[in-house]
Amino acid sequence: MGRLDGKVAIVVGAGQAPGEGLGNGRAAALRFAEEGAKVLLVDRIGASAEETRAEIETRGGTASVIEANIAKEAECEAISRTCLERYGRIDILHNNVGIGHPKDQHAANMDEEVWDRIYAVNVKGIVMASKYAIQPMREQKSGVILNISSIASICTPPGLLAYKSSKAALNAFTQHAALKYAKDGIRVNAILPGLIETPMATQEHVPEEERAKRNEIRNQAVPLGRKMGSAWDIANAALFLASDEARFITGVLLPVDGGQSARVG
Numbered sequence: 001m002g003r004l005d006g007k008v009a010i011v012v013g014a015g016q017a018p019g020e021g022l023g024n025g026r027a028a029a030l031r032f033a034e035e036g037a038k039v040l041l042v043d044r045i046g047a048s049a050e051e052t053r054a055e056i057e058t059r060g061g062t063a064s065v066i067e068a069n070i071a072k073e074a075e076c077e078a079i080s081r082t083c084l085e086r087y088g089r090i091d092i093l094h095n096n097v098g099i100g101h102p103k104d105q106h107a108a109n110m111d112e113e114v115w116d117r118i119y120a121v122n123v124k125g126i127v128m129a130s131k132y133a134i135q136p137m138r139e140q141k142s143g144v145i146l147n148i149s150s151i152a153s154i155c156t157p158p159g160l161l162a163y164k165s166s167k168a169a170l171n172a173f174t175q176h177a178a179l180k181y182a183k184d185g186i187r188v189n190a191i192l193p194g195l196i197e198t199p200m201a202t203q204e205h206v207p208e209e210e211r212a213k214r215n216e217i218r219n220q221a222v223p224l225g226r227k228m229g230s231a232w233d234i235a236n237a238a239l240f241l242a243s244d245e246a247r248f249i250t251g252v253l254l255p256v257d258g259g260q261s262a263r264v265g
């Protein structure tokens, strides 16, 4: 018996940044499929989602791909429509997409284009992707929405103002939607990853000669084991929240961070 037997999941951001290792979206898609869900894999880069599909099928799971950019509302509509056409229902919407930008720093030097781009994806994109999944979930009288936020939303990194505030907006959306759709049987929760060893975090925009030092700094910042988490840590939390084991949990902002956000001072 799988923990998600009979369920249909959409994983948005089911590919991953190029590089070595495992991203959060791919790990969640693999876990969901392993536990019996049929998974619609969505990514702006279709080829990356196809790699996830191949891995799921190698392990005996069921998945298919749609290439879509959630910054465009029409493509968000197409995601839910495609899921209903292929699988007949939507039980889980896993909103993994989140972007940052090397020029995202602080208010006094904020670049308008960088701000708009981050908000178009991290806030508007997630709300629009959810908009089209909520209606079928309401008709089913059940559903789970999981938003991948970040502990940056509740801690204060030195830069990253647009990223931090966009993830705080995602937390606000999570709580708002949890209360609004509770009567429809829809649960909405957020996971706040801490420092996770994904290709995006350890390799993208990081020159090769700086990677070892940066990884060591990231490891040392984690109270539990002085080691970054892995994408499986995020996927395991997502699996629990997506499953019926979490049937009484909604509106929660769950840090998965090795204790980092518990530190004050």
Ligand SMILES: NC(=O)c1ccc[n+]([C@@H]2O[C@H](COP(=O)([O-])OP(=O)(O)OC[C@H]3O[C@@H](n4cnc5c(N)ncnc54)[C@H](O)[C@@H]3O)[C@@H](O)[C@H]2O)c1
Pocket: 012, 013, 014, 015, 016, 017, 022, 023, 024, 025, 042, 043, 044, 045, 048, 068, 069, 070, 071, 096, 097, 098, 099, 121, 125, 148, 149, 150, 151, 192, 193, 194, 195, 196, 197, 198, 199, 200, 201
């Ligand atoms: N890795 C970390 O340390 C860390 C920490 C905190 C939070 N997070 C969050 O975890 C999530 C995933 O992180 P990751 O490290 O696996 O990143 P990743 O970049 O490898 O994965 C994100 C995926 O989303 C896709 N994507 C980006 N923009 C898109 C769009 N507009 N439409 C559709 N797909 C789009 C990308 O192509 C990529 O495949 C993000 O929300 C990130 O903010 C990560």
